[in-house]
Amino acid sequence: MKGEFTVLIYFSVICPDEQDGKPPSGIQYYELRMKQKDEERCEDDDEDRCKIIEVQGLCAKEQDASHCRRTCGLCQHTTSTRQRCYFDPKLHGKWVLYDIDRIEDVTIERKRAVFSAFGQYYCRETGTNENQYKAVSIFTNGCAPRYTCFEFSRTNNNLLQYRASRSLRHDKEMEEICTFHEDPYPLLDTYRSSYFKNLILSGIKFLWPSYCGIDSTIPFNGTYYGEMCDGTISDWDEDTCTTKGTLTLQSRTCSPLTAPLELQCLAYIMHDTEELQQILITRSMDGKNEFNCWIIKSYIDGGKWPWRVMFKMPTTQCTPIPDTHMDVHRQPRAEFYLGDKDKSKLCKPAQNPDSVIPGVKVTIKPYVGEKEVSTFTKEDQDLELTNTDDFKHEPRSSKNGCHTSVDRSYQLLGIISLCWMGL
Template sequence: MTELCSFNYLQDFCDDEWRKSRLEIDCAKGDGLNFIAPRGSQCNPFSKQEESRLFCWAGWNEKFYTFLVVGNDRGTPQFCLRFPNKLTPHFSVMVYFSVLCPIQDDGMPPTGIEYHELKMNSLEPDSCIDDDTDKCNIIMKRGQCKKEEKYGLHCERTCNNCLDRGNMINMMCPFSTTVQGTWMFMDKFHKETVKINTTTLHFKDFGMFICKERSVFSDKLYKTVTLFDNGCAMRYTCFELQRRNNNVMQFRVGESSRSDLGFDSLCRFKEQTIPVTETYRSSQAKNLILDGYLRDEFCGFSSIIPFNGTIYGEPCTGSITDWDSDGCVTRGVLKVKSDTCSNLVNPLGK
């Protein structure tokens, strides 16, 4: 996802529908673009479903606008979106049902390209408002606030669904003391600090995740929540954390969800496909290295192991060990010894 594919906290007005749709873009890294229409409405221009998830293929600035080319999770670019560079409280987003992006100021596409105009409102950080106060009062009097997906989410203030961040954090679960500390995440060309304390897991670039629940079936699995201060809905994410030794911990992370799903649904660790370039999520565990002083660690040999092979075409024999014959103990150091391998670099003959 490019930086140009990062907008958040938008709402759309659909004709003849008092409940507002939501457009959230890259709230959580790798999350893509989520368009959520009111339940039971016909307000989604991207599909007949109430919710669409799209991914960014390209993004650039042209004159006074930012253009995004997006597509579905099947790996096909389908739409072009045009945003104004400066987001005011009220603005329009043009949705073109084509990967061709008109650059004319009036936004009108060539003949044959269908388009839709979304009239947007920006949401203020930590806003807790009703989409329509009068209609929400009627909803409350009818006792329909508990229908959260249909009404409660659109009448947050009247239905008393405002998020109490302070109280929520106090109800969080603790991370195991074995995973707490400051770590370094290094993957290919990426380097990042990761801090884990009693209740929060904080990747410097990936974001902050608060422990909500620990699995009763596996002490490695944690359900976390991410709270945003830009109007994005709360996200739920599963982490698998396993301390391997004094200096190494491994982690896996599932996709983020707007719904508080069970561990079976959240803890699905899989590879990401194009166009998502994912640094954190994969089916295989990734390593975190303890940041700071590393302790000697038992390598598991406890003996002298001979080896033979070929290095750069030259026959090579020798031994490898973590055994300290002087102290008759194992050390957190591997020693390689050979009298025949001139191409074997340090510690040759040690």
């Protein structure tokens, strides 16, 4: 009959290689007569057996009712689960999951989400939470469908976050399916987790520079791949006097950072559930294209001003720091203690309007010839100084009676000559 086949299960690890598939004498085996199931049809697996189950009142048990859907009156319910839903267009695209044990391609289309290792999931239902979807995996090998809840969060152009629930054999309400936690050991958070996993948009040319969240140049000390390091981390551009979409790490005390390491910032996220914590997703620009998550965690000691630590995770997956102690492969590769009190924002004078006094033309040296810089009103000034001791001015007399002010923070860049005309 169409859809029927036979499976031989052997008690030995030695399988026969005869053409008819039959084992030689002396090898024990089970012979199972199987029938392929059509999930689009509501029918009983064994009509005679299902009649007995109905008489005995066993339809109330899920393990029996799932094999007797017609007899146990589940056909109408099954039809409702086949009602189509569609994944939000903002989720559509090709993505990449970077994790410890694999790099997995993910494609999300209108009707389905396809994970190259995790499987295919067809959208079946949406709930009150617009970011959650009940999806079903349908198999052609005789296995029953599995129902899984996915929750997505599209952070920006570069990043899509998701988490997956346990896959259940029996259909449940979304409130029951959509609970998120790790699998038992040894899988743990390989496929499912309580926290969101990060998917990176496929194709480097499609990635946009994003806010890094450092807003300055900050000294740090700590470890980088086991080496003790003192250095700086910066997303500050002295030429434009603004932040940029790349992060620069450099140090004179540890070999991996002797040459500055440039990182493209892909996403900066304020953590919703963890107070005083942010995450930063980066891509290395050294040709290796290494993708990582950085966890920026703040600590308050004795009610004092919080101090921050940056942890570089092995991949883009931001495993909670307490959980990394359970898996040596997920422990941070770097740990930087940030010296926020000594952070700085230096700007080149030609691009720094805050060094200009209203109504006064400024001549900046050294230049070939003289260069006039446009004046700004007081309202235009918005300079954030982190150490006012570095910005003291000492007036000196000049031959023409004007005053020359030396800005110590710009001694290497030139001397600013200010002349009040008519005084």
